[in-house]
Amino acid sequence: MNAAVTDPGTQRRDARRFAMLPDPFPMWRGGQLHGARIAYETWGTLNEARDNAIVLFTGLSPSAHAASSPEDPSEGWWEGMVGPELAIDSNRFFVVCVNSLGSCFGSTGPASINPATGAAYRLAFPDLSVEDIARAGHETLRSLKIERANTIIGPSLGGMVVLAYAAQFPGATRRLISISGSAAASPFAIALRSIQREAILRDPDWRGGAYTDEQPPATGMRIARKLGMMTYRSAHEWRERFGRQPATEQQDGPFAPEFAIQSYLEAHARRFVRAFDPNCYLYISRAMDRFDLAAHGGSHAVVLARSRIDKALVIGVESDMLFAIDEQERLAKSFEQAGAATSFAPLDCIEGHDSFLIDIERFGSEIGTFLNRQ
Amino acid sequence: MNAAVTDPGTQRRDARRFAMLPDPFPMWRGGQLHGARIAYETWGTLNEARDNAIVLFTGLSPSAHAASSPEDPSEGWWEGMVGPELAIDSNRFFVVCVNSLGSCFGSTGPASINPATGAAYRLAFPDLSVEDIARAGHETLRSLKIERANTIIGPSLGGMVVLAYAAQFPGATRRLISISGSAAASPFAIALRSIQREAILRDPDWRGGAYTDEQPPATGMRIARKLGMMTYRSAHEWRERFGRQPATEQQDGPFAPEFAIQSYLEAHARRFVRAFDPNCYLYISRAMDRFDLAAHGGSHAVVLARSRIDKALVIGVESDMLFAIDEQERLAKSFEQAGAATSFAPLDCIEGHDSFLIDIERFGSEIGTFLNRQ
Numbered sequence: 001m002n003a004a005v006t007d008p009g010t011q012r013r014d015a016r017r018f019a020m021l022p023d024p025f026p027m028w029r030g031g032q033l034h035g036a037r038i039a040y041e042t043w044g045t046l047n048e049a050r051d052n053a054i055v056l057f058t059g060l061s062p063s064a065h066a067a068s069s070p071e072d073p074s075e076g077w078w079e080g081m082v083g084p085e086l087a088i089d090s091n092r093f094f095v096v097c098v099n100s101l102g103s104c105f106g107s108t109g110p111a112s113i114n115p116a117t118g119a120a121y122r123l124a125f126p127d128l129s130v131e132d133i134a135r136a137g138h139e140t141l142r143s144l145k146i147e148r149a150n151t152i153i154g155p156s157l158g159g160m161v162v163l164a165y166a167a168q169f170p171g172a173t174r175r176l177i178s179i180s181g182s183a184a185a186s187p188f189a190i191a192l193r194s195i196q197r198e199a200i201l202r203d204p205d206w207r208g209g210a211y212t213d214e215q216p217p218a219t220g221m222r223i224a225r226k227l228g229m230m231t232y233r234s235a236h237e238w239r240e241r242f243g244r245q246p247a248t249e250q251q252d253g254p255f256a257p258e259f260a261i262q263s264y265l266e267a268h269a270r271r272f273v274r275a276f277d278p279n280c281y282l283y284i285s286r287a288m289d290r291f292d293l294a295a296h297g298g299s300h301a302v303v304l305a306r307s308r309i310d311k312a313l314v315i316g317v318e319s320d321m322l323f324a325i326d327e328q329e330r331l332a333k334s335f336e337q338a339g340a341a342t343s344f345a346p347l348d349c350i351e352g353h354d355s356f357l358i359d360i361e362r363f364g365s366e367i368g369t370f371l372n373r374q
Numbered sequence: 375m376n377a378a379v380t381d382p383g384t385q386r387r388d389a390r391r392f393a394m395l396p397d398p399f400p401m402w403r404g405g406q407l408h409g410a411r412i413a414y415e416t417w418g419t420l421n422e423a424r425d426n427a428i429v430l431f432t433g434l435s436p437s438a439h440a441a442s443s444p445e446d447p448s449e450g451w452w453e454g455m456v457g458p459e460l461a462i463d464s465n466r467f468f469v470v471c472v473n474s475l476g477s478c479f480g481s482t483g484p485a486s487i488n489p490a491t492g493a494a495y496r497l498a499f500p501d502l503s504v505e506d507i508a509r510a511g512h513e514t515l516r517s518l519k520i521e522r523a524n525t526i527i528g529p530s531l532g533g534m535v536v537l538a539y540a541a542q543f544p545g546a547t548r549r550l551i552s553i554s555g556s557a558a559a560s561p562f563a564i565a566l567r568s569i570q571r572e573a574i575l576r577d578p579d580w581r582g583g584a585y586t587d588e589q590p591p592a593t594g595m596r597i598a599r600k601l602g603m604m605t606y607r608s609a610h611e612w613r614e615r616f617g618r619q620p621a622t623e624q625q626d627g628p629f630a631p632e633f634a635i636q637s638y639l640e641a642h643a644r645r646f647v648r649a650f651d652p653n654c655y656l657y658i659s660r661a662m663d664r665f666d667l668a669a670h671g672g673s674h675a676v677v678l679a680r681s682r683i684d685k686a687l688v689i690g691v692e693s694d695m696l697f698a699i700d701e702q703e704r705l706a707k708s709f710e711q712a713g714a715a716t717s718f719a720p721l722d723c724i725e726g727h728d729s730f731l732i733d734i735e736r737f738g739s740e741i742g743t744f745l746n747r748q
Binding site for chain 1: 497563568572575576582597601617629635636664
C-alpha cells in the first residue's frame with residue numbers, strides 16, 4: 001500500500017492508494033493476472049473492530065476519486081455524498097472507493113503493462129467479468145485486513161458488482177445498496193453497449209486494439225460517449241433544460257451542429273476521448289453485457305439467499321431507460337424472496353440513469369436513512 | 375406522369391408513377407430545383423368529384439410502396455393497412471403514397487442527377503425542409519388535378535409533413551391524421567439523429583459526400599441504422615422477444631456479437647446499407663431536427679387554426695421513446711385549441727415508435743373509425 005502522492009506530471013494531488021492483488025489473480029472466465037493492483041481512495045477511519053468499512057464500486061467510467069479530501073481537494077464524482085456528516089458519513093464509516101479492475105485510473109487493465117512482455121496488454125488482457133471487478137474489490141479490503149464489510153454500495157455497473165460480490169463471497173457483507181443496477185443485462189442495454197463498442201471497433205484508428213497515444217480511435221469514443229449521455233439522461237430533462245435552443249458555438253461545414261443539445265454532447269465527448277482508454281472501455285462494456293446473477297446457480301433469489309445479506313436497499317429511477325425501473329423492482333423482489341429486509345426506493349427524478357450523480361439530496365436521504373438503521 | 379414499369383435490372387414489377395414538380399421548384403430555406411419529380415403509388419380510383427383522395431406521407435426511409443397491388447405484388451411497408459376493405463379502404467378512397475422529396479426511391483434528392491451539371495447533386499442539393507416534402511406532395515396532388523385532399527395521413531416524419539402541409543396550404547385538406555409525429559423536434563430526438571449523422575459524416579468512406587457506389591460509408595450507415603432500431607422499438611418488447619438468448623450466428627474476432635439482439639440489429643443494418651443513400655439520409659434527418667410548426671407564425675394552435683383542418687386524429691404510443699406520448703398529447707391539445715374536432719388515441723403497444731408498422735389491427739381500428747366518420 002503506497003502513500004498518497006502528488007503526480008509529478010500534473011502537479012495534481014493524488015489521494016490514491018494501491019492494493020496488490022494475490023499473484024496469480026485468477027479471472028472468472030479463465031486466465032490469470034500477475035502483479036495486478038487496484039487503485040482506491042478512502043475517507044474516514046477504520047475502527048478497532050475493523051467492522052465499519054463501506055466499499056463503494058463505481059459506474060463504467062469514474063475513478064476511485066468519489067469525493068474531495070485533504071489529500072486531493074478536487075471535486076469527486078459523488079461529491080456531496082461521501083464525507084463528514086454526509087449521507088455516507090466518513091465520521092462514522094471507513095469508506096473505500098475502488099477503481100474497477102480493467103479500468104485505467106491506476107488499477108490493472110488492458111492499458112497496463114503486461115509483466116510477461118513489458119508492453120501494454122491491449123487485447124492480450126484476459127476476458128474481464130463483473131465477477132473479477134467484485135473479487136478485486138474484495139481483495140482490496142482483505143489487503144486492509146478487513147474480513148467483512150459493513151455495507152457494499154454500487155451505482156450502475158457498481159450495482160452489478162455488488163451483486164457479484166454477494167454471490168461470490170457469502171457472509172462478506174451484511175448490507176448491500178444497489179443503485180440503478182441490474183441483476184442481468186437487458187437486451188436494450190446490450191444493444192446500446194454493442195453499438196458503442198462497434199463505433200470504436202470500426203474506427204480505423206482502433207487498429208485492432210493497437211492504437212497509438214497520439215491517434216486514439218477518437219471518432220469511435222466520441223460516438224460511444226454521446227450515445228452514453230443520450231441514454232444516461234432523459235428526454236424530459238433535456239426538453240426542460242435545452243428545448244430547441246441554438247448551439248452555443250456556431251460552426252461551419254456540412255451538417256454542422258445547430259442546437260444546444262448538440263453542443264452539450266460535444267463537450268462531453270471531447271472530455272471523454274482524453275480521459276478514458278478505448279480498450280478498457282471495450283472490456284468493461286462487454287463485461288456488463290455478459291453479467292447475469294443467475295450464472296451463480298439458481299434463480300436470483302436463490303443466489304441472494306446464499307449470500308447472507310441481511311438488509312438490502314434497491315434504488316431505481318422511473319426515467320432511467322437503460323437500467324429500467326421494472327428491473328429494479330424485480331431485484332428488490334428477489335432480495336425479499338431471499339429473506340433480506342429490503343427497502344425499494346423508486347424515485348421520480350427526471351435525470352434518468354445519471355440521477356444518482358445529480359440529485360444528491362434525494363439519493364443521499366435514501367442512503368443515509370438506510371445506513372443509520374442498525 | 376409515366377405508367378407503371380418493370381425495372382429492367384431487377385425484373386421487379388414497379389407500380390411507381392412520377393409527377394413532375396413545377397420548374398423551378400422553390401425550396402423553403404432558399405434555393406430551387408429544376409426538373410424535379412416525385413415518385414408515388416396509388417390504390418383505388420379517383421371519383422368524379424375528385425374529392426376522395428387520401429395522401430399518405432412516409433417515415434424517413436420507406437418508399438412510396440405502402441402496400442401490394444396488382445402492378446407490384448411485393449409486400450409494402452404498410453401492408454394490411456392500405457387496400458380494398460382495409461382501414462385505408464381503396465374501394466372508397468383514392469390513396470396516393472408519396473416518396474419524400476430528398477429521398478432515393480424515385481423522387482428527386484441528393485442522389486439524383488443535377489441537370490445543371492449532369493452529375494449527382496450530392497451536397498450541392500439545396501437545404502431540405504419538412505416543408506419542401508409537404509409542398510412536393512401537394513404538387514403531386516395538383517398534377518392529378520386534385521385541389522383538395524379528403525385526408526392527409528403521416529406516421530413519424532410523415533407526422534411532421536402533414537403538419538407542414540396544413541400550415542402551408544390552408545384549406546387544402548379537411549382531415550388530418552398524425553401518427554407518432556411531432557410538431558417540433560425534441561432535443562432527445564435531435565440528439566439521436568445528430569449522433570446518427572455524425573457516424574456517417576465521420577466515416578472516412580463518406581468522403582465529404584463524394585463516396586462511390588462501390589464503397590459507401592457502410593460503417594456510418596450501419597451504426598445509424600442500429601441506433602434507429604434501438605430507438606424505434608422498446609426495451610419491453612426486446613426483453614420479451616430476445617431476452618438474453620445467444621446470437622444466431624457464432625462469429626469469431628475480438629468482441630464478436632454474443633446475443634440475439636445483436637444478430638437482429640446486424641440483419642437490419644446490412645439491409646439498410648444496401649437500401650438507402652447516405653446523403654439522402656443526412657438531408658432528411660437534418661430536416662426533421664429543424665422542423666418546428668411555430669416557424670409558421672404563432673403558437674402551434676394558432677398555426678393549426680389558420681390551416682382550416684376540421685377533424686384531426688392524433689395517435690401516439692406510450693412506449694415510444696423518440697416521439698414521446700406527451701408530445702402527442704400536446705399536439706392533440708393544439709388541434710383542440712385550434713377548433714378542430716380532435717381524437718387523441720394513446721396506445722399502449724409495446725413496440726415503441728415502430729408500433730404503427732406492427733400493430734396493424736389497433737392502428738387500423740383507430741384510422742378506419744376516423745375515416746368512416748363524416
